[in-house]
Amino acid sequence: MLSVDLAFENFCHAALGDHFEVSYFNIEEAITIDCGSSRCLHYEFLHSPERQLSDSDIIVIWGDFTTSSVYVDDVLKHLVSKLKITETKAIDIYLKGLLLEECPDSILKKVLIVSSNLLPNAACQMSTRYRETATRLYSQAAAIIPRDPMSAAIAQIFRGNPTDVSCGVDAAFFLATQSATVGSADRIGFSFGRTAGPKSRLLRKWPVHRFTKALSRAASLPLYDIGWKSSGGDASLFYEKLEELRRCRLIVTDTYHCAINAMREGVPVICVGEGARHQFTTLGDKKKEFLFHAFMAQGLYAFSDNPQLIFSTHRVANEYLGNALDDTYAAQIRKNIEIAKSNQIIAFQSAIRKLVS
Structure with missing residues (x-):
């Protein structure tokens, strides 16, 4: 997720x-992403973690579902397709690269797992090797x-x-907030790719579109399709999408990262x-439901x-609109x-002090 990767250095500066x-390391290949404004993210190919990470003072596993039990399925499909390898080999790459399976304790003791999500972990689906x-x-x-209280409970x-x-x-x-105001907030932006996306069944799609x-x-504002999912890994297009968000008086979405970026942009x-x-x-x-609950923003999450x-x-639309445009409620959520x-x-600073003491 591009916004997650771009946010890491800002977090470190803070x-x-x-x-x-x-x-930065990648378990697939060395890669460089052009992030615009003369900035690039370069990832080294992590092929031998026990050797490549041994001199690091701190090892951060950053964001998303990287250590969750179901992430292996996403990684497996991608690696098998791109690298033309067997599923067994793909699982080896995942467990050895992202969960540091063969690394000594001396390396694991330097690991900080930050902003991770373990919500999908279900005992009925975990392999013995993953567990x-x-x-x-851990x-x-x-x-x-x-990144959420339930994942913290599972981590324990x-x-x-x-x-x-x-x-x-x-x-x-x-991620740094784009503070510049772009145009006038004269429309309601929407982006549907999950609950009510193009491939959704009509009975799932219809209530959401009617609500919107x-x-x-x-x-009394027109609707505008942001098309958040189309930003992909293109940095310039991602920043264009942020500008589109800021042109909206309100965002309605079923897409997790569209919601987060709107919240961060105010x-x-x-x-x-x-x-x-x-x-x-x-x-x-x-994960979306837990996100809004964590910030006491249930009044902005519609089932x-x-x-x-x-x-x-x-009636429900008027209720949610009142919550969304309530300045006092918005200030409390921020x-x-x-x-x-x-x-x-x-918590990050505290862990580092213990590591270097």
């Missing part, structure tokens, strides 16, 4: 000032700072105790998702399978996010 050097590797990594790591199970496990935020919240149109009528956002489904993949809706949204659409970010920085 936690460490200017006293650090960063090396043993994750347990060793029990040895210097600190664990997941892997760790075997609550020591040095605290709750943080999604890594993308540390009701918001537009209640606010644009009111209503997120929608299904409530009657467990999260067994990286794309489940529970697309809630009968009231389906049968009392206009404050809650800043407190959570500060807590993550403090």
